[in-house]
Amino acid sequence: MDLLEFARGPALQLSIYVLLAGSIWRVLGIALLQSKPDYSEPRQAGGLGGALKVIWSRAFTAPAFKKATMYSKTLGYTLHIGLFVTIFFFVPHILFFKGIFGVSWPGLPNSAIFFVGVITVGVALALLIRRMTHPVLRLISNFDDYFSWFVTILPVATGLIIPIRFGVRYETLLAIHILSVALLLVWLPFSKLAHTFLIFMSRGTTGAILVRRGAKT
């Protein structure tokens, strides 16, 4: 078994099992926690609606904070959109998903994906510099933040190197790219990257509580 076969086979399979088990573990571990008893009468009905509304509304900054958070928000959104485009609109990736889920969708030309990928890496570097230089951010950052940044950007960087090669064989670079994805999948459920799915739980819970208390969502 060569490196590419190992990456495409056992390594990727194992990482997907860990991702699945770890994600269910995290979600259930939180969902089954005993909640504090609330003896007050609900001020409003419609907890589910409030939950869904907050999941959506918290995606936008409150007007009062817009100016202060403009830089980090713009970079953050660019990073996430960049990741979304490179992951879901590169044709070989679409074929990967088709092999697993049986559905496919139109992709973008390689040059467009490459451009978005370069922007994504650039933005990620800017965010890292901000984290390392901002006095408050630097203080509250720990290993999880830095390693999560690393495993997120590694697949993008290794993917961008594949067409350039730098004298390395295609299949070796492809194997490294897939292994970097496997690392991301293994790390995701146990780190701050779990916000990929926990963000909906936390925002939804906040929305439901706010509705119950009669607050504006």
Place this chain on the structure above:
Amino acid sequence: MSRTQTLGEILQARGVSRRGFMKYCATTASLLALPPSMVPRIAHALEHARRPSVIWLSFQECTGCTESLTRSASPTLEGLIFDSISLDYHHTLQAASGDAAEAARHAAMEENMGNYLVLVDGSVPLGNPGFSTIAGISNYDMLVETVGGAAAVVAIGSCAAFGGIPGADPNPTGAAAIQDLVTDKPVVNVPGCPPIPMVITAVLTQFLTFGQLPELDKHGRPVAFFGQTIHDRCYRRPFYEQGLFAETFDDEGARKGWCLYKLGCKGPITYNACATMKWNQGTSFPIESGHPCLGCSEPDFWDKGGFYNPVSTASLGGGAALAGAAAAGVALGAAAAALSRRRQARTIKEG
């Protein structure tokens, strides 16, 4: 044809012009990535080379490699060069059979001890000697005996180079590649199913010219021919970059000659010279004919997923494994919540 004649004399007798001969030398130098200054040296070496003795052994194979060679452009200069070697044993092509054929092999070995080349097509069954025999001799015994006095060994085709189709899972005959069995002689792999004839003759030319074998890659293949992927040199590559793919074999994309990546083309991970040297006198190669590359010059190409699955396809290993992972997640999540609830209750109780 006398063995004492030089190749130059033989070619001259066959009516090959000086211009044609030099053209062949220049092409060969170019194929082997040698500088133009090497052309006269190649010409000089070939003109003065004695016909080298070649013993061709065919083991577990389909004869496709021999077919490829014999049905290649006819008659080309490289074909004449190849004809001009002394092919002393090839049980598909030779007229002799039985003891006479084996006697010819032994005679060639004794006459050219230490100097002859052994070309092998087909893998060697190690599971049971009886799986493949020639004149009652097992493939393994014949290989060991013949290679003993050889200068070098050239494994022709993917079966000889890597085990090929006989070695495909579950490898019922215990098929082994030549490079795994011959460890004390230089072995050059010229894989492909079948290999490109010109590559075989170029390897022989290099051996005749410089007395040494070409630079090899990690799979023992000549770098000059196996240094780039099919994808790197494919004329459909621009369509790949533009995201234009044939979805089926008869759709609009297929008719327009778009990239065959989605139809399972293994060009991106296959190292061979098909896209540049092509087949049938430079007519075309599989991708040009509308079929994805199968990756036949790569080790274990038969077992590398389906021929029509794209390179980026991965397997999740089955539903049972996924269900097991999900069940483990449920168990861990429930256990974590239960522990947390117990801790919470204890904290409340202790005030």
